[in-house]
Amino acid sequence: MTRQARYTLEYPHQGTLIIRFAGTWTLHSNIPSSQELSSHIGQDINSIAFACDELEKWDTRLLIFLKTTLTRAYKHNIRVDEDGLPPGVRRLLTLSKAVPEQTASSRPATDNLVTRVGRSTLQAGSQLREIATFTGEILLALLGLLQGKVSFKPRDFFYFVQVCGVESLPIVSLIAVLVGVILSFVGAVQLQMFGAQIYVANLVGLGMVLEMGALMSGVIIAGRIGASYAAQLGTMQVNEEIDALRTMGISPVGFLVLPRMLALMLMLPLLCVYADIMGILGGSIIGVTMLDLSLIEYLEQTRKTIQLSQFGQGILKASVFGILIGFAGCLRGMQCGRSALAVGEATTSAVVTSIVLIVVSDSFITYLLYR
Amino acid sequence: MNSSAPVITVRNLTMAYGNFVLQRDLNFTIDQGDIFVIMGGSGCGKSTLLRHMIGLKPPAAGSVWYGSDNFWELSSEEQASIIRKAGVLYQSGALWSSMTLAENVALPLQHYTDLEPDVIAELVTFKLSLVGLAGFEEFYPVQLSGGMRKRAALARAIAMDPDFLFFDEPSAGLDPISSRNLDQLILELRESLRATVIIVTHELASIYAIATNSVFLDSNSKTMLATGDPKTLLQQESTHPTVLQFLTRGTGKREVCTV
């Protein structure tokens, strides 16, 4: 139905070239190469005209073709008569030239290696400063809170408490029970050789209370809550919501960061205690079903092993993790750039930073306590 | 070139979010080459009407026809092939923030045509120069001002030389001169590309300057109060008082305001 795009060249008299377009010239049609045509535009020609009576359909594809031709013609000082072109083509051509061309003030330049190294070094420095400022702002907001100045909406706080507390219970239960099962499996294989199955209860109990309860709930919350804090604050950064708070004289840290961090600091220790109990229950399942222990025996052995101070140790760790996760999540969110990509990066970085901080601080605390 | 049958027909359209009905019984037609203006107060459902027309939201009742096809009863491939002929400028610009301007404009071209990369690059430069942004190819949307972003989004909307152009408040955020240039550009695009333009705007000056047809939505009565050329509506005795208020900027004087 539509015919192939083509052009023919006519030389009515010496030095004059008429380009006759025919067929369909659109984005979807097969267009002849403009280099071909350019090679015909040279010294021996002094004026170019167009004929479009056989042109069926056109869009900006034709304009691009023409632009190349015209540029070449102007370079050779050839007179171009645009009258033969369809009125729409002529108008668009003028328009593309007429709109005052704003020249880009600073074209984003590509840096060389030295510049890049220098810049990232400076960035690392300013990162540290940002972290310090952020910590300071949090402490100030906290101080304000202690003086009875609530800078956020209580409803927000309770919402975050609900999300990171109650709504995390199912996943924490699942993981904690399974960790308990795994620990008791690992222990059972060894202890059974000495007929000392009952000590599986010691292993699981201590393992959960001292270490795994806090660690596992920390990692889960880092993925669940730390990531969502970063994404929430990052999106608010993109929408200029945080700037809007600032210009109204509301501290974004007090209003957005503090309720989030408080919710985490409050809920993570509780989740940790809950995970401890679930882990011990998980261990007891193996004890009862595979090691011929009775449930009472198992729980009694656990009770004898664990002291309250050991629970405290897990809770201490969980509190520290809570602060670190909240800090990493909110910091990354507040530092977020203004694009969808930046929000993604902030989220990932929040989780990675949290998990690294959790493991490092865990080793540090353990070292301090057992030195 | 103009065919007499309307290219878009809206019939008894009811728009709702859940149980919240925005508008009912919308009826109007848009002809080939029209510049059709959707008018109405803030929050009356203009952007939502656009969403119904570009296939983003199915109507609660009623239908949208493209030619003789009932859009919402077509298969999803047929819907896609109609939407491909439409260019949309969203109210918020909606440029992809992780891509440069050139990549933003080039994406539909790369997706739907078999053009060589260098041809695409030339097309991109050409489209950007139409909106006065030549030289900004390598910039990211965040590096631009609000009005420049709007113009870049316009360049993206016209990337594929669409048959239908949908604009949601294109001149919001532009200075009067740029706003007038934009009107000029819209007129040029309609003339040169033979496109049909559907545009949401509050700018009376540009309504009188470019509109050939319009519809007026009202949020109190939850229905349309008028359709037709705004200049005619202004003169007619039968025009609803609310529409007149809007068209005369509240003065009630029936004169075309121009800039």
Ligand SMILES: Nc1ncnc2c1ncn2[C@@H]1O[C@H](COP(=O)(O)OP(=O)(O)OP(=O)(O)O)[C@@H](O)[C@H]1O
């Ligand atoms: N996703 C949504 N869910 C529920 N209600 C919505 C949604 N989007 C819009 N609305 C409601 O629909 C109504 C119309 O919205 P719409 O964006 O269409 O208005 P508009 O006419 O374009 O206004 P404006 O001129 O301010 O852009 C508003 O009252 C809004 O509250």
Ligand SMILES: [Mg+2]
């Ligand atoms: Mg709107």
